[in-house]
Amino acid sequence: MLRRLTLTAVASLAALSAAVPTATAVSPLVPLPPLPFLQGDWPTARDTGTRLTVTVSESGNPTADGAFELECDPAGGSHPSAQRACDLLDEAAASGDNPFVATDRNAMCTQQMGGPATARVQGTWRGENVDARFSRANGCEISRWNSLVPVLPTAR
Template sequence: MLRRLALTAVASLAVLSAGAPAATAATGPLPLLPIPLPVLQGDDATEKTQLRVTVSHSGDREADGVYELRCLPAGGTHPVAQQACDRLAELAKPTDRSDGKDPFRPVPSGAMCTQQFGGSATARVIGTWRGQHVDASFDRTNGCEIARWNTLRPVLPNVR
């Protein structure tokens, strides 16, 4: 049985091979078309990050200002762009301490926060993170907002 199957396969291949040159001669060679290949940007094109970070009233003249941050590859005018991109990538991955959700989301309404004042620093982040639109404001008016700010260091500067 196996011998018959092998013999049939060889005979079929011979017939197909003999007919291919005749078909090509009658119609001419097939045109060579480019095959589209995906463009690779990091892990996924949807992970593109481009942010404008505006920091005010931090108490540090070097920290205040407007910075551009691009990731994959890291660049822009952000003073520590590579570390900031590394932190954003780290925040995107679920771990035992983080759910891997949007680090730019606001403090949930009704959250119980300590009533401590962390200073008058404010920041606004606008742009795209992992392909998602970002428009987030930060301050240090209570414990929840301080923790939210600190989670994004070094995207946001280290202020006291």
């Protein structure tokens, strides 16, 4: 009895494995029509807007220290120079530059101190996630900071 069950199982398995490739070769995949509940004005997967939180400390300017919201298109938020900051970011995008890229680790930077100011920029810029840190620890970082003024404040 056990032998008969084993032979039946093996024969069934052999028949199924021979039939599956034939079945998939005969029936091509057919795309599904769009579902009605997924149509309409849904948000896209990538938002192209700019929404940043700029947090600055020890800039030497007490009114510039703190956390500020920056939104572009249209310019707004609590950032003190929102329109000028958005214009700078638009110029960077038009020229293909990403002002939030960190300094290359192999860069040769002058060893000068530009002060204790630090900043962090988080959010989205043109739909891309941003989490960048800035300081004035050497010549490269000072230049990087200065190229992002007025998004970052002028440090003293």
